[in-house]
Amino acid sequence: MLVLICIHILPPKIHFLSFLSFRSNRTFLKDDFYAVGALKSGSSLTEPFKEDLQICLGLESLSQVKYFTRLQIGGAVFHSRQYKRVSRRNTFTVAFRQAKSPSMSYGQIEVFFKAPVGSRISCGAVVVPLKSRANQHICNRHEVLGKPVSHIVVLHQPNRQCFKVVPLEDIIDICVYMAFSDNQMCYAAHFPNHLEKD
Numbered sequence: 318m319l320v321l322i323c324i325h326i327l328p329p330k331i332h333f334l335s336f337l338s339f340r341s342n343r344t345f346l347k348d349d350f351y352a353v354g355a356l357k358s359g360s361s362l363t364e365p366f367k368e369d370l371q372i373c374l375g376l377e378s379l380s381q382v383k384y385f386t387r388l389q390i391g392g393a394v395f396h397s398r399q400y401k402r403v404s405r406r407n408t409f410t411v412a413f414r415q416a417k418s419p420s421m422s423y424g425q426i427e428v429f430f431k432a433p434v435g436s437r438i439s440c441g442a443v444v445v446p447l448k449s450r451a452n453q454h455i456c457n458r459h460e461v462l463g464k465p466v467s468h469i470v471v472l473h474q475p476n477r478q479c480f481k482v483v484p485l486e487d488i489i490d491i492c493v494y495m496a497f498s499d500n501q502m503c504y505a506a507h508f509p510n511h512l513e514k515d
Contacts, residue, residue, distance in 0.1 A: 343389060346431060346440045350485050353387035353394060356431065366427060366443045366480040373482040374432050374439060382432040388442070388485065395491060397426045397442070410494035410505060413444065413487050423447040423492065423505045424483070425475055441484045447472040450502065468507045475503075 343351040359382035371379055386400035396408045409426045424444035432439045450471040474496065496503040 344385075346485065347438075348486075349391050350440065351389040352383075352385040352429065352431065353389050354385055356383040356385050358382075359384055359430070359432075364427070365478060369480045370430065370443055370482060374434055376432065376434070379432075382430050385429050385431070388429050390485070390488065393491065395426065395429075395488065397428045399428050407494045408491050410447075410492045411442075411444070412489040412492050412505070412507065413483050414489060415481075415483075415487070421489065423449070423470065423472055424481065425494070427480065429485075439484075441482050442488065444481045444483045445475045445477055446479060446481050447475055447503065447505065449473075470505050472503050472505055474501060 342355075343353055344356060346352055359379035367379065370382070371377075374382070376382070386397045388395045388397075394408065395411065396403055396406075398409050400409075410423070411426060412421050412423055414420075415422050424446045427443045427445060429442050430440070450473060490507060492505040492507055494503065494505055
């Protein structure tokens with residue numbers, strides 16, 4: 318009786334890449350939300366939003382709060398302003414909804430957090446809101462076309478002393494942020510789709 322044993326040896330590069338696919342630096346938060354990278358303790362936090370976050374969460378101390386700089390929602394990765402490895406892209410300007418308002422709001426994520434609040438875990442983002450300039454538009458309304466440019470919003474420059482706490486499930490999408498040094502206005506634009514790359 319003859320028994321053949323086949324051993325398939327992968328080339329070193331493919332073997333290394335398959336090893337990397339099993340390694341993960343993600344921490345499950347809830348549903349389709351993952352913290353990417355290290356979770357850091359909040360006890361050493363000296364940021365200006367510290368008091369706002371403490372009041373919003375209703376905690377006496379932020380020592381149990383964990384912070385992280387990258388978030389994965391489904392297939393999209395969001396960065397906070399505190400993430401320093403990406404400088405050419407801005408993936409911290411987002412559209413989000415506020416609990417009491419049906420309209421969309423815009424802001425820039427300072428940091429993400431995970432905190433024990435009572436018997437549950439609260440996850441969210443500390444956001445610097447970008448206030449809309451409701452009376453200003455990119456293009457005037459056209460009688461046939463309507464509002465021809467609806468995906469670009471005119472905003473005020475960010476006030477880095479004003480913060481909002483936004484639950485992760487209220488973050489809608491990453492936006493393109495445009496600011497000019499000779500202008501008090503800035504702009505946020507929605508991507509037409511996330512499939513095409515430049």
